[in-house]
Amino acid sequence: MKPGDWSLLVDFYELTMAQCYFKYKKDTRATFDLFVRDIPVCRSYLVASGIHDCLAYIRSLCFDKEALAYLKSLKIFSSDFLAYLKIFKFSGDVWAMPEGEIFFADEPVIRITAPIIEAQIIESFLLNTVNLQTMIASKASRVVQASQGKGVYDFSLRRTHGNDAGLKVSRASYLAGFNGTSNVLAGKMYNIPLSGTMAHSFVMSFSDEPSAFSAYSEVFPDRSILLVDTYDSEQGIKNAILTAKNLKATGHSLIGIRLDSGNIEALSRIARSLFDAAGLPDVKVFASGNLDEYRICELAKRKAPIDNFGVGTHMGVSIDAPVLDIIYKISEVTDACGNFLPTMKLSRNKITTPGRKQVYRIKNKQGEFSKDILALESEKVSGRPLLIKMIEHGTSVYTEPLLKESREYCAATLSLFPDSIKKIDTRHVFTVKFSRGLQSSMSALIKQFSRRRRYG
């Protein structure tokens, strides 16, 4: 992403509001929280992802000539506001959770303190970015839990929502513990191992299945995974055994076969027993075809002899929760003297929390995470603070971990949570307490507002 390329990827109202702020509130500063209001019912936790893309965007955001010319052509922006945009540079502070952090409803995953005009303009991009990547990492993490240590690979490119999602799904699923992706560009960009087998069309382009298998295995004698279900899966398995034997005879070995339709469990047992009987115990069984954490969990419970899972559509669009209830809300704003005053939204069922906040994670005596506390930053709370200062006065003060380091962090963090939140079928609500200070601040603001309504 080059600076300027995405400056206009913004909701129109961010810019019209910005023009108002430019006129009335040039010196006003504010704090905004980006958080998820409610976790989807089919999730017990979320995995923070998309943070690094947000940091890169915030650091590099500027409005180039072309963007400014377009905005001018709309004939609603003043020349002094456009001149301001021309020299726009984010000058505020960004606190955020690290990539791969586990978090819950109401907890700010990014906290911005900046001139209100700057904090407002970045809203759309931040929401768009964290929504997609966190949603996918959270879904993918469940698939990883379900697979119980077996390999899981992202095969979702063809069904993700566009090319950006294709890349980000590969990255987010790898962060959450996937072992690789079929997406070559993601492999290149993020240094993720590539995985792939063959398509039905490949088999069909040959006069018969054995010819297709033998052609492929001649080109890739040590990396072939043969797709066996184009015509008849059982026959396909037998054809694959012939190929495996031929490879073995020449000092090579078949990696495996892929089952993509029919009764995967039954077929995996047939495949395993036929390969074992043929003296080919090392040939692996891959399964794909509308797999998700539920299906994988079931196959694992029934001890289906499957070694690796290719997971596509269901994970790639987070099909049971294709959106997060993610929002970006103002929590404090400076008054005329420059003092920050807490603020909150009071619309029915859409109440937000006021003030500059930190999230603290508390362990029990056994060293397991037992609860989080959402507190005002000014309060003293024991426990590990989850929000880290990443940008200060517009400058990066954070060394971004490598993707594989974040992946390890994610796995290590999750291992410290009780098993209950990692269950696939039942939802566990992890305790997130509001600190005493936060509660008082909320009560005070609600009181203040009702007084204003009564006498206002």
Add this chain to the structure above:
Amino acid sequence: MKPGDWSLLVDFYELTMAQCYFKYKKDTRATFDLFVRDIPVCRSYLVASGIHDCLAYIRSLCFDKEALAYLKSLKIFSSDFLAYLKIFKFSGDVWAMPEGEIFFADEPVIRITAPIIEAQIIESFLLNTVNLQTMIASKASRVVQASQGKGVYDFSLRRTHGNDAGLKVSRASYLAGFNGTSNVLAGKMYNIPLSGTMAHSFVMSFSDEPSAFSAYSEVFPDRSILLVDTYDSEQGIKNAILTAKNLKATGHSLIGIRLDSGNIEALSRIARSLFDAAGLPDVKVFASGNLDEYRICELAKRKAPIDNFGVGTHMGVSIDAPVLDIIYKISEVTDACGNFLPTMKLSRNKITTPGRKQVYRIKNKQGEFSKDILALESEKVSGRPLLIKMIEHGTSVYTEPLLKESREYCAATLSLFPDSIKKIDTRHVFTVKFSRGLQSSMSALIKQFSRRRRYG
């Protein structure tokens, strides 16, 4: 999109298969169909979208130095294959439905005839592109039907799956009849009217709501839409009336208010009656907040006085069907003599149709579309053929209509279908018949296969 940028946005197996084709089938040609196997249960028709992006990709696809260096680094591609990729250029034919065409299950929306290696490499991108854009256009079309001529605006950027989806959702929804978008970059790229109001944070950054309204309306005296639900919607409406009167007194006018929470229907009636009573009948009521075609249909049925709808999340991720069962399947392949032979996939429940096909649309005597016929291209069928030749021998032979022309085409086409397929609540299955020639070809191939299995 610059040539080369997206060449690696491809499933790994496309490239490994391509290397096999390069070795064994350099001269083999094949036809592939891109189609939807089953329409989601909550849709009666699909709106073709993403075609122009596919054409641009196909025309410009090439592998630049950086891409080739990465592929080489994987140490599995041969140097002659990489040399082939270096001079890769698509040389085949592309037939496709125009943007905005209405289509159904089993009907090819894109048909590729090319050297099999070329046809295979483009698979992932084509599926990814048509899946997203067609899925969204189809969902958006339902929202347009439900709104019965009222304005509908795309507000989905913050919840779409990434930035590419953000742009494509704006485009696809406009194609399907939306009136505008909040996405500024989409407005610039696709020449779509922009729309926007204000955020709760804007209101909250002022000491009270009237100050926020008056500040905004001073900057945009003829373009203000005031968000009234930050604290209390009824009070918000009353505050907006004051602003509207102030604007009127200075020769300007308030465009409208936006309701974003609470009982939208009841609030719209309150707003309408208060504005009318205040002598402000021209102030419009906008509604937003988790709207979709069902909710809009209900509001329209109950004659809620709402003039425009802002539609976000539900449309932007096609929440009730966030994926299409879209596939890309080989339908014919040349033999050793270069003659095309039909082929089909026979896996259980995943049967495909063989041969080079065309889709014909048939009208009844009243001029209404009554059925489609899926036929072999060699057959003579009356009715309008839907697939148009767009690329021939790698060169464009098609003048792409402007987006607004495609938008008109979509609306005009849909108007010729029976009302039954446009109903929101009930699914209507439009008749798609397989021609006699196609049926015979399928029977012959199934017979041939079972014979091969018996004696093979």
